[in-house]
Amino acid sequence: MIKFLAKKFFGLFPTLIGVSILSFVLIRLAPGDPVMLMLGERGADPVVYEQMKKNLGLDKPLFIQYAIFIKNISMGDLGKSIVSRRTVKEEFFDRFPATFELGFVALLIAIIFGIPLGIIAAIKKNGPIDLMVMGVSLAGYSMPIFWWGLILILIFSVTLGITPVAGRLSIMYDIDPITGLMLIDTWLSGEGLEAFIDAVKHLMLPAIAMGTIPLAIIARMTRSAMLEVLSEDYMRTAKAKGISPKKIIYVHGLRNALIPVVTVIGLMFGSIMTGAILTETIFSWPGIGKWMVSAVAARDYPVIQSGILIIAFMIIMINMLVDLVYAVINPKMRGQ
Amino acid sequence: MSNATSKLSAPPSPLIEFWYHFKSHLGGLIGLVIITFFLFLGLFAEVIAPYDPAQIFPGKATLPPFFAQGGSMEFILGTDDVGRDILSRLIFGGRISIVYSFLVVLLSGTIGTSLGLIAGYYGGAVDRMTMRLVDIMMSLPSILLAIVVASILGPGLLNTVIAVSIVSIPHFIRLIRAQTMAEMKRPYVTASKTFGASSARQMFINILPNCMAPLIVQATIGFSNGILDIAALGFLGLGAKPPLSEWGTMLADARAYIESAPWMVTLPGICILLVVLGFNLLGDGLRDALDPRLKKS
Numbered sequence: 001m002i003k004f005l006a007k008k009f010f011g012l013f014p015t016l017i018g019v020s021i022l023s024f025v026l027i028r029l030a031p032g033d034p035v036m037l038m039l040g041e042r043g044a045d046p047v048v049y050e051q052m053k054k055n056l057g058l059d060k061p062l063f064i065q066y067a068i069f070i071k072n073i074s075m076g077d078l079g080k081s082i083v084s085r086r087t088v089k090e091e092f093f094d095r096f097p098a099t100f101e102l103g104f105v106a107l108l109i110a111i112i113f114g115i116p117l118g119i120i121a122a123i124k125k126n127g128p129i130d131l132m133v134m135g136v137s138l139a140g141y142s143m144p145i146f147w148w149g150l151i152l153i154l155i156f157s158v159t160l161g162i163t164p165v166a167g168r169l170s171i172m173y174d175i176d177p178i179t180g181l182m183l184i185d186t187w188l189s190g191e192g193l194e195a196f197i198d199a200v201k202h203l204m205l206p207a208i209a210m211g212t213i214p215l216a217i218i219a220r221m222t223r224s225a226m227l228e229v230l231s232e233d234y235m236r237t238a239k240a241k242g243i244s245p246k247k248i249i250y251v252h253g254l255r256n257a258l259i260p261v262v263t264v265i266g267l268m269f270g271s272i273m274t275g276a277i278l279t280e281t282i283f284s285w286p287g288i289g290k291w292m293v294s295a296v297a298a299r300d301y302p303v304i305q306s307g308i309l310i311i312a313f314m315i316i317m318i319n320m321l322v323d324l325v326y327a328v329i330n331p332k333m334r335g336q
Numbered sequence: 337m338s339n340a341t342s343k344l345s346a347p348p349s350p351l352i353e354f355w356y357h358f359k360s361h362l363g364g365l366i367g368l369v370i371i372t373f374f375l376f377l378g379l380f381a382e383v384i385a386p387y388d389p390a391q392i393f394p395g396k397a398t399l400p401p402f403f404a405q406g407g408s409m410e411f412i413l414g415t416d417d418v419g420r421d422i423l424s425r426l427i428f429g430g431r432i433s434i435v436y437s438f439l440v441v442l443l444s445g446t447i448g449t450s451l452g453l454i455a456g457y458y459g460g461a462v463d464r465m466t467m468r469l470v471d472i473m474m475s476l477p478s479i480l481l482a483i484v485v486a487s488i489l490g491p492g493l494l495n496t497v498i499a500v501s502i503v504s505i506p507h508f509i510r511l512i513r514a515q516t517m518a519e520m521k522r523p524y525v526t527a528s529k530t531f532g533a534s535s536a537r538q539m540f541i542n543i544l545p546n547c548m549a550p551l552i553v554q555a556t557i558g559f560s561n562g563i564l565d566i567a568a569l570g571f572l573g574l575g576a577k578p579p580l581s582e583w584g585t586m587l588a589d590a591r592a593y594i595e596s597a598p599w600m601v602t603l604p605g606i607c608i609l610l611v612v613l614g615f616n617l618l619g620d621g622l623r624d625a626l627d628p629r630l631k632k633s
Contacts, residue, residue, distance in 0.1 A: 018471075144568070154602070158595050
């Protein structure tokens with residue numbers, strides 16, 4: 001087991017180095033000079049321009065810039081945003097809780113609705129309910145979420161007027177970020193129920209938009225895993241022993257069917273990040289996704305290269321964690 | 337001996353056999369109908385569309401569709417913010433979506449399949465390098481990578497195609513590599529090797545045709561991903577340039593009019609959803625019909 005762990009862990013480094021080179025090189029291929037962008041219209045003065053370039057370290061050869069980048073990262077320095085002049089670390093930790101909160105609630109919605117829908121569909125296989133669940137799940141799976149977000153705004157904000165269109169909280173509430181999670185901070189700040197409900201209202205639509213595709217995948221996965229388990233011999237044995245159908249499905253069936261479902265949920269982190277990029281842009285949600293999109297638009301080199309690295313790192317770590325959990329549950333996986 | 341074989345009826349042609357399996361798959365058939373419908377619209381857009389998609393009708397801006405109050409049959413699905421016919425723009429937009437996602441599938445499929453074949457066939461260091469590259473690309477959200485690549489290349493549909501193709505390549509590599517490695521164990525590969533078949537012949541003439549079934553399925557799914565990603569980039573302002581009626585770009589323009597002209601937001605999205613759904617349904621049907629081993633319950 002320790003050998004397996006060590007192998008997994010050291011196997012990460014080449015991938016991480018690859019990602020760092022990729023992000024570093026890619027963004028430098030982009031047209032548009034960050035120094036010019038920063039100086040704006042006043043950029044005409046060549047002396048100021050050279051000075052600025054030097055300050056940012058952009059006058060050095062590429063591989064030296066890369067070496068500096070890696071050296072700084074290994075010491076925990078992720079660089080400074082060219083636009084805001086704040087450190088990338090600060091900017092990241094400012095925005096991460098927003099994405100975490102959104103992603104967590106989105107995944108929660110997906111699980112709470114996806115698993116029961118999958119179970120019902122499997123039990124009523126080929127019946128009208130099954131067809132409906134599968135139809136809805138297929139539509140959800142095919143959903144362009146940037147459009148789905150707009151439709152949710154159209155229905156709930158424009159037509160019904162229930163929910164706000166953008167942001168995390170109304171301006172009338174002034175809340176210090178303690179945990180960075182609005183659902184918790186509204187309680188901690190003493191603003192009470194009203195502020196909390198306000199935060200929930202802001203969170204609702206983006207979370208639904210972001211949770212739709214995971215929900216569809218989970219429902220489909222639960223259904224097929226459940227169907228497979230239901231056809232196993234031990235299910236027939238359980239039935240023959242006279243165990244009630246409910247107990248067979250929920251105790252014997254669900255528990256075994258959940259293993260592949262949990263794996264799929266664990267590996268969903270990447271698609272959650274994809275969802276975050278589009279959803280946050282539509283709902284002006286101040287998270288990682290919107291941060292990256294605006295950094296690309298502003299050619300904010302340090303933010304993009306470190307941001308990509310952080311996101312890739314998180315995804316790689318979570319995938320490894322899922323692998324590990326899987327190896328603990330199922331020793332057969334360790335050899336592979 | 338020869339008498340015995342002549343009594344057996346000839347095996348059905350692969351196409352007929354495929355149709356026999358495919359026609360019992362309801363979802364696949366629905367997908368086929370949807371795709372055929374949009375292909376038809378795209379192919380005969382000039383004839384079917386009532387107007388030129390770029391033609392501006394002065395004084396006729398933001399007219400609602402015919403079924404809404406104030407709408408008329410002159411512009412069946414209404415007009416947009418500058419007075420262009422939405423139906424015509426959607427029909428021409430369908431052509432753009434299908435043609436350019438086809439380019440994505442062609443580009444990423446060709447490169448991905450070749451790399452997958454090479455990695456699976458040669459194994460060793462080549463395989464490790466290729467798979468490392470796949471790991472690197474897959475550890476990033478594909479849309480983020482596509483955004484970065486698209487912003488490097490600048491706006492424009494062809495650049496969007498390149499960006500989306502690059503992020504689609506790893507899926508093809510993975511699939512074809514695994515398939516190639518499985519085929520390598522088959523006797524026919526060893527047999528043709530003893531007859532002196534070159535590596536290129538082994539890969540592209542002997543092994544590749546045996547990977548066709550999963551490749552076709554992956555290509556179909558590649559279409560739906562391609563359409564979604566092209567539209568997403570268009571929506572973020574990194575795709576087609578404004579006068580073109582690409583669906584994602586139309587949505588981006590419509591955002592500002594969500595309150596005053598909701599049909600401008602609703603209609604392009606329904607088209608994207610339908611086509612993507614169609615390709616996904618078709619992919620499911622093809623999977624079940626072409627490869628019983630992959631059949632899902």
